[in-house]
Amino acid sequence: MIPEHQNHVVTTIETIPSETVTTSPTLFQRMRKVFNRELLLTLALGQVLSLLICGIGLTSKYLATDYHANTPVFQSFLNYILLFLVYTTTLAVRQGEENLLAILKRRWWKYMILGLIDIEANYLVIKAYQYTTLTSIQLLDCFVIPVALLLSWFFLLVRYKVVHFVGVGVCLLGMGCMVGADVLVGRQQGLGDHKLLGDLLVLAGATLYGISNVCEEFIVKNLSRVEFLGMMGLFGSFFSGIQLAIMEHKELLKVQWDWQIGLLYIGFSACMFGLYSFMPVVIKRTSATAVNLSLLTADLYSLFCGLFLFQYKFSGLYLLSFFIILLGLVLYYSSSTYVAQDPLVYKQFRNAGNPVPDTPNVEPLEPSVTYSSLGQEIEEEPRVRVA
Structure with a gap:
């Protein structure tokens, strides 16, 4: 005779989470991310x-x-x-x-x-x-x-990143168009x-x-x-x-x-x-x-x-060069630059006078700090190397 507690069959139902559907951002969303308020304000200040x-x-x-x-x-x-x-x-x-x-x-x-x-x-x-x-x-x-x-x-x-050098190159190309227009109009x-x-x-x-x-x-x-x-x-x-x-x-x-x-x-x-x-x-x-x-x-x-x-003579290349320079500025501002080592921030993390007891022998490196091209600081934790 089978014991009563063995007559019950326990069925475990696992709930499988539904897959998250990810969609790539549309062109409008990407443009809105690039042409944000900070970018437009920075362009205006430069002008x-x-x-x-x-x-x-x-x-x-x-x-x-x-x-x-x-x-x-x-x-x-x-x-x-x-x-x-x-x-x-x-x-x-x-x-x-x-x-x-x-x-x-x-x-x-x-x-x-x-x-x-x-x-x-x-x-x-x-x-x-x-x-x-x-x-x-x-x-x-x-x-x-x-x-x-x-x-x-x-x-x-x-x-700098590649996009920064591309932006600089586009700006200089726009300047070249303006000089070319000067030569054409004499x-x-x-x-x-x-x-x-x-x-x-x-x-x-x-x-x-x-x-x-x-x-x-x-x-x-x-x-x-x-x-x-x-x-x-x-x-x-x-x-x-x-x-x-x-x-x-x-x-x-x-x-x-x-x-x-x-x-x-x-x-x-x-x-x-x-x-x-x-x-x-x-x-x-x-x-x-x-x-x-x-x-x-x-x-x-x-x-x-x-x-x-x-009474300067007008050339359509002047307008073209203006928009090319603005395009180069947008490319340059679209990505952040990276500061490899910030000595001022590093001093905040370095505390040689007050050693921390009962910790592994850790050698601090310079903290990694990223600044956007618009001057916004993105803080990251300092990197460490375990000796």
Whole structure:
């Protein structure tokens, strides 16, 4: 006889979860992911900088061509004086470690070198207009982009993806289309007998611009925007004042002063001050390389204004180059860059003075930090190596 408890047959019914149906995102969803609010805002901020540079170029052209006021050092000097009055005085009234004297005690010689680099970068590029063509300046001035890329790679430890290099290439292609349009419409300016000298001046100025912009990125992301601008105002006004007294005092005496020239100088100084004040905001949000890519459209805005002000000839390649540059910017911003090692973050994880007991012998490595091209930080846990 079979025991009663063995007469029951227990049936186990396993519930198999239904398979999750995954669908690939549609084209509209992918475009919406790329063209988000952050991307559009970043593109808009870059174009504001381009418009400011356009204003700088237009006022400089009126001063040089209509009033024969060739005073590039004096124009830069006015900007540095404004920076000094606004930002250097702000540092002077601060208390503690962010005070002007405290900053000078720690880093005065670094800012002195950076101020000299910034002054000479402006001077060399403006001086090149006397010796070479506008086309050469437009092409060679793009040299600032590979300089910024290399310096960011080696000193800021930024790592790029293939899409970033593709975006840079597309932007440079758009710049090439604009130069081609200049050749077709015969827009050749600044012809001289020393073209090689002019080209070398542009390359030197672009290199200095790249150094200045990468240093600016490091300062505004790790220290302070006001500190950078205050130090530029202090050392920039000092050294540009010396350069003005030595090299340009005679040209300044030749200027026929009236209210129109005064308005042009005021307009130039306002645009330059706005550019210097606003650029650190955009660099902190993006990077020095991204800002220089955005500034490629500045020449196009100047051309569009020149169609009405200086009767420039129009070519459809100008519009094509504008949209190609914007496409390159979208490609560059569509993916994040990787910082291989962030020393500031690494110090937060390194705690040599307080060893943790009863833990394996673990050797910390530098934390892995990813920054998006729009300046957003994506935190990751620090990597470790077990010894």
